[in-house]
Amino acid sequence: MEITDKRVVVTGAASGIGKALVHAFNNAGASSVVAVDINAEDVGKVAEEIDGRAITANVAREADIQRVIEEANDYAGGIDIFCSNAGIAGVPGFIEMETPDWQNIWEINVMSHIFAAKHVIPQMLEQGGGYLVNTASAAGLLTQLGASGYAVSKAAAV
Numbered sequence: 797m798e799i800t801d802k803r804v805v806v807t808g809a810a811s812g813i814g815k816a817l818v819h820a821f822n823n824a825g826a827s828s829v830v831a832v833d834i835n836a837e838d839v840g841k842v843a844e845e846i847d848g849r850a851i852t853a854n855v856a857r858e859a860d861i862q863r864v865i866e867e868a869n870d871y872a873g874g875i876d877i878f879c880s881n882a883g884i885a886g887v888p889g890f891i892e893m894e895t896p897d898w899q900n901i902w903e904i905n906v907m908s909h910i911f912a913a914k915h916v917i918p919q920m921l922e923q924g925g926g927y928l929v930n931t932a933s934a935a936g937l938l939t940q941l942g943a944s945g946y947a948v949s950k951a952a953a954v
Contacts, residue, residue, distance in 0.1 A: 797927055799824035803872040805864065806831055807855050807908065808882030810838035813931060817879055822846040828872035832864050833882070855882045856903035861911040865919075874923055878916045880909040881931040886945035893945055905949035 804821045808814035809831035818831045829848040833839035836852040843850035849871045853860040868875050886901035887893045909930045920926030935943065936950030 797877070799826050799877075801825065801827045802876040803827055803868070803874050804829045804877040804879065805868045805875055806879040806881055807833070807853075807864075807912075808931070809833050809842055809850075810835040814879075814881045815842050817881060818842055818846060818848065821877070822848065826877075830864075830868045830871060855880075855908035855911070856900065858907075858911045858915075861908065862915050865912075865915050869919070875916055875919065875926065877927045877929060878912050879929040879931070880912045881929075882908055883931060883933075883950075884946075885943060886949075888942050890944040898945060901945040901949050902952075905946070906952045909953060 799821055804826045806814050806817045806821065806829065809818050810833035814833065818829050821829050829846055830851060831839050831843040831848055832851045832853050834852065834854050839852060840850045851864050851867050853864050855861060865875065883905045884901055887897045913928055916926070916928070930953055932953040933950040935947045936954040939947040
């Protein structure tokens with residue numbers, strides 16, 4: 797995948813893998829990088845470090861993903877690469893997890909990927925191509941003891 801002159805969106809960009817992806821895409825010559833996270837302060841700092849754009853959003857909400865796509869299009873004139881990287885570990889254990897815990901981890905670790913694909917693929921088809929990059933985990937293949945919600949949601953993402 798050629799990065800030079802591409803317009804990139806990265807979710808979960810305030811820290812960790814997402815922050816590293818923002819810097820990697822910028823260093824590889826992307827024409828624009830939009831950093832997205834629920835943490836407004838930290839994602840703002842990350843975007844500032846690369847002279848990019850920060851968008852505060854909760855990727856568990858389909859309407860927020862739609863807004864991210866609209867704002868990224870307004871900022872960069874399109875999206876060539878959309879990285880669904882946002883993810884959470886959730887509540888440890890299995891018995892300890894309540895239904896809202898399961899719902900939250902499922903929406904962030906799985907549904908955010910689906911929402912992004914649903915809303916960005918039509919424009920990518922219209923523009924002649926693009927890339928969806930979804931961050932998953934080896935825990936989705938091998939499981940992770942004590943982290944049932946994480947393992948189940950990452951298996952779905954894989």
